[in-house]
Amino acid sequence: xxxxxxxxxxxxxxxxxxxxxxxxxxxxxxxxxxxxxxxxxxxxxxxxxxxxxxxxxxxxxxxxxxxxxxxxxxxxxxxxxxxxxxxxxxxxxxxxxxxxxxxxxxxxxxxxxxxxxxxxxxxxxxxxxxxxxxxxxxxxxxxxxxxxxxxxxxxxxxxxxxxxxxxxxxxxxxxxxxxxxxxxxxxxxxxxxxxxxxxxxxxxxxxxxxxxxxxxxxxxxxxxxxxxxxxxxxxxxxxxxxxxxxxxxxxxxxxxxxxxxxxxxxxxxxxxxxxxx
Amino acid sequence: xxxxxxxxxxxxxxxxxxxxxxxxxxxxxxxxxxxxxxxxxxxxxxxxxxxxxxxxxxxxxxxxxxxxxxxxxxxxxxxxxxxxxxxxxxxxxxxxxxxxxxxxxxxxxxxxxxxxxxxxxxxxxxxxxxxxxxxxxxxxxxxxxxxxxxxxxxxxxxxxxxxxxxxxxxxxxxxxxxxxxxxxxxxxxxxxxxxxxxxxxxxxxxxxxxxxxxxxxxxxxxxxxxxxxxxxxxxxxxxxxxxxxxxxxxxxxxxxxxxxxxxxxxxxxxxxxxxxxxxxxxxxxxxxxxxxxxxxxxxxxxxx
Numbered sequence: 001x002x003x004x005x006x007x008x009x010x011x012x013x014x015x016x017x018x019x020x021x022x023x024x025x026x027x028x029x030x031x032x033x034x035x036x037x038x039x040x041x042x043x044x045x046x047x048x049x050x051x052x053x054x055x056x057x058x059x060x061x062x063x064x065x066x067x068x069x070x071x072x073x074x075x076x077x078x079x080x081x082x083x084x085x086x087x088x089x090x091x092x093x094x095x096x097x098x099x100x101x102x103x104x105x106x107x108x109x110x111x112x113x114x115x116x117x118x119x120x121x122x123x124x125x126x127x128x129x130x131x132x133x134x135x136x137x138x139x140x141x142x143x144x145x146x147x148x149x150x151x152x153x154x155x156x157x158x159x160x161x162x163x164x165x166x167x168x169x170x171x172x173x174x175x176x177x178x179x180x181x182x183x184x185x186x187x188x189x190x191x192x193x194x195x196x197x198x199x200x201x202x203x204x205x206x207x208x209x210x211x212x213x214x215x216x217x218x219x220x221x222x223x224x225x226x227x228x229x230x231x232x233x234x235x236x237x238x239x240x241x242x243x244x245x246x247x248x249x250x251x252x253x254x255x256x257x258x259x260x261x262x263x264x265x266x267x268x269x270x271x272x273x274x275x276x277x
Numbered sequence: 278x279x280x281x282x283x284x285x286x287x288x289x290x291x292x293x294x295x296x297x298x299x300x301x302x303x304x305x306x307x308x309x310x311x312x313x314x315x316x317x318x319x320x321x322x323x324x325x326x327x328x329x330x331x332x333x334x335x336x337x338x339x340x341x342x343x344x345x346x347x348x349x350x351x352x353x354x355x356x357x358x359x360x361x362x363x364x365x366x367x368x369x370x371x372x373x374x375x376x377x378x379x380x381x382x383x384x385x386x387x388x389x390x391x392x393x394x395x396x397x398x399x400x401x402x403x404x405x406x407x408x409x410x411x412x413x414x415x416x417x418x419x420x421x422x423x424x425x426x427x428x429x430x431x432x433x434x435x436x437x438x439x440x441x442x443x444x445x446x447x448x449x450x451x452x453x454x455x456x457x458x459x460x461x462x463x464x465x466x467x468x469x470x471x472x473x474x475x476x477x478x479x480x481x482x483x484x485x486x487x488x489x490x491x492x493x494x495x496x497x498x499x500x501x502x503x504x505x506x507x508x509x510x511x512x513x514x515x516x517x518x519x520x521x522x523x524x525x526x527x528x529x530x531x532x533x534x535x536x537x538x539x540x541x542x543x544x545x546x547x548x549x550x551x552x553x554x555x556x557x558x559x560x561x562x563x564x565x566x567x568x569x570x571x572x573x574x575x576x577x578x579x580x581x
Contacts, residue, residue: 096330097326097327098327136339137336137339137340137341138339138340138341139340139341140340141340144339144340153339154339155338155339156336156338156339157336157337157338158334158335158336159333159334159335159336160332160333160334160335165330165331165332166331166332166333166334166344167334170331170334170336170341170344171330171331171344173341174331174334174341174344175326177341185341
């Protein structure tokens with residue numbers, strides 16, 4: 001009985017060496033999909049492979065989202081000119097170690113990937129008016145030193161709280177470390193009331209880093225415009241909904257809201273942004 | 278994916294005791310109590326990453342320092358009476374959101390545990406779990422025992438406070454043992470090991486709560502220690518049970534009066550084949566189980 005490969009590669013990209021960027025399709029503030037989709041479109045990324053879903057996802061039916069049936073996809077894109085391999089996927093529900101190794105197998109063996117970057121939104125109590133920091137967890141001191149030339153928060157201390165589990169990004173960084181692939185988990189704090197919406201400011205912050213790191217020459221004009229638009233919508237929400245303004249003002253003053261107030265703020269902002277679309 | 282042994286102790290036909298978490302962790306706590314009391318020494322582990330999602334990450338000064346997985350460890354102890362190997366699994370490799378392992382992963386990890394049993398020429402394997410039963414929490418839990426060969430039935434019958442499936446009315450010797458504590462029994466049979474699963478009883482209305490049930494673990498420890506010919510102090514389990522008593526009583530008081538009235542009858546039930554007429558009928562017992570299941574909306578009755 002032959003062993004079936006968990007992935008398919010339709011064509012081998014012509015890379016001497018490359019960097020791998022990984023984002024998950026469900027992420028706080030749509031950070032992962034927002035950044036990944038922008039990069040693949042902007043850099044002319046071409047789909048060249050995928051991980052087959054059968055070992056990794058519950059295929060007991062389909063999930064319907066926004067009136068449309070969804071199916072878990074795990075795709076690889078090559079951005080030849082920029083030596084970037086991009087992987088965008090739903091988070092697997094089973095066989096995580098095998099899944100993460102499959103990502104690295106494709107990136108390493110078919111694209112000569114030499115480093116890994118993962119993208120993740122981090123839910124915080126800060127507001128959308130606060131500047132977005134970019135936090136980094138490196139796989140080693142060498143990687144951390146390389147990142148010193150960028151404006152990143154690189155001194156994070158963290159331990160998984162009881163009852164929670166590490167993120168898939170931490171798991172991937174660890175697996176990459178075992179394979180001697182240096183890497184970094186990149187995190188942008190997302191205001192909790194934007195978690196299910198898009199946090200364009202956070203997406204911009206991450207794109208600025210990639211632009212600088214990979215010399216992408218991104219024209220931020222359109223992104224800046226979208227960020228301004230979202231800021232304007234949120235400003236409108238504060239004007240029209242005094243309750244929302246009060247909650248955000250208190251958060252800006254470092255005051256805590258009750259659980260009920262948190263939920264109310266999130267709901268109000270979500271609804272407002274949806275109506276404005 | 279492999280077993281890593283840090284040392285190779287010289288053991289004479291050891292007996293293996295293996296346990297994973299399950300309902301109220303009855304089996305796990307029982308086996309771990311014996312391991313801890315005997316101060317068994319750790320000597321190996323199953324590499325976990327292929328089976329488990331990590332449980333903790335440590336990041337220090339911006340560098341990923343460690344990723345910790347649920348542990349799967351082997352321990353050994355040489356005693357005057359017998360040599361022992363313990364396997365303690367911190368989680369069942371269930372994948373997704375299921376509690377119990379099943380399918381390929383369960384089969385693989387069961388075989389890895391038995392690879393160690395084979396390497397050290399184990400003469401027997403014990404596994405342990407919980408038996409959800411129509412009993413009252415004031416009763417002393419019994420132990421349901423399931424051997425993996427007919428030759429062991431006579432021996433099991435001699436254990437005190439222990440019953441076989443055939444002794445439970447309505448079961449006719451049949452039942453299911455869900456998860457690895459049961460599967461190991463079957464895989465052991467396939468590979469030619471004699472094995473027995475011992476399951477401590479837990480009242481049906483406590484099965485879905487996030488509480489241990491040390492009284493049942495104690496019953497299991499008593500059976501295992503007698504069978505192995507070793508003395509185990511169970512006073513820690515007694516104090517633990519005492520501490521939990523108030524909490525269990527409180528939960529019991531929250532059950533609606535109508536259902537509680539039914540449950541009270543369980544104090545007088547002998548659900549194993551009675552020598553004398555039972556004070557409540559089989560129909561009563563079925564109604565109790567149905568009402569309790571409905572009330573708690575938890576897992577169906579059975580054993581793990």
